[in-house]
Amino acid sequence: MCSRYLRISLVGPLWIVTLLALGGCQREKRQFQSSPVTESGPMQVRTTDLQAGQTTPLQPDARRALYENNAYNLSEGKRLYQWFNCVGCHAHGGGDSGPPLIDSAWRYGGEIEQIYATIQQGRPNGMPAFGGKIPEQQIWQIAGYVRSISGNLSRSASPGRNDEMQTSPPEQLMEKQPPVTSSPAATEGTQK
């Protein structure tokens, strides 16, 4: 009797720990090749709440989870953010000649679909269009990382610390700041 209880009390937690550990595998799942090979993205995305009549909600894209909750895609996005010189205008999130990405204010929407569209199509006053320049899968990865700068990411997928010195705090320590879409006119000139 005693050994049976002992066995149950040991095996039970072991199973739970194993299942939890296996659950963590999703975090690191690496999809090197986008599927289909030429990935696409949302082409027409609402970027503002200003709309005549009733507001139509944003249609979430099916790939949202893949690019927001996966540690590999987020770290690749972080790498590409450096490589493609997003830092040149947006700094490490604090903003420079481009708007800051570390806060909750978004001129053209802060959902991943909207950020994808912004990178792909470009926006007035300086944001270049990278569509046809950066492959679509990489735009998704960058969009996922850009959201993580303001803490909008799955905690289980976020990197704990930076390998090198960086001016912004690690994504895991960022306070989550849900996006607030404001019109460019409203954001222009406001000092936050």
Add this chain to the structure above:
Amino acid sequence: MTPFEHSVLDVAGVQNAYIHTMWTVLLGICALMYVLVLGFLLWALLRARRTPDPVRPAESTGVESALYAWIGLVIVGLFGITITSYAVDRAIFAAGQKSGLALEVTSQQWWWDIKYQNDDPSQSFHTANEIHLPVNVPVTISLRSPDVIHSFWVPNLHGKQDLIPGRDTDIHLRPTRTGVFRGQCAEFCGAQHANMAVYVFVESQQDFDRWRAGQLQAATAPTGSTAAQGRDSFMTSACPLCHTIRGTDAAGVTGPDLTHVASRASLAAGALDYNRGNLAAWIADPQGIKPGNHMPTVGLSPQDLQSIAAYLDGLK
């Protein structure tokens, strides 16, 4: 791919010659001791078969003096190894004091960026995964890593030297004979660690000067309409965001310099031999050939793919 050598024992550099001496001494001493130990063991086994003689006293077997001799032999052997090691270390250090050529090698996941340094900026240039060296000229290679720890190892020329992020290291070589020597990253650095080779071409001074003069040139203009079409496709797609072709608008620095890509012997750090077919295959499906590497699959039309391959194949 031209035939290459990849062996510690086929000495092709001054430094490796010293290391080879050390290796030979170590092997000789250890082999001698090994044979002696086995010999004594055999002798003991054979001797034990004899029936013990109750009259003969035990102390006259000579075991004690044999033990003293053994201790002496161990001391002499260890001193031999220590002195050789010290002398070899000094000799390697002294050999690295002179330098006739300066290179800067940056290891990336998973390829090597090679920069030929010169005080005159117009005389320095980048290439990738391929080092050309003149024979009998001492060379200093500064090693740098922006991502993880790698290790530079060309076994025919020298031992290993780690590349550590945030710390500059260097290695000194002096090749003593011509040939093609394969090098390999010798510190596990991620998914494609195995596909991270570097080829060292040791040539005569004349051949090296000719190669260097060729590499210093800007990229050749495309000949033929397909190649010209390819250049336009290259410049308007994702390629120039990461790659440089000197003499054109392409000036990205995160991928290998492609100015003279068609003059190299291999592609993707030794993953493929260089030829136009492999080049097109690599552009079409880099993740199938080397999964996890940082070259993305770019959605190119078949016409664009073929014309870009034709353009790059002209960059000798």
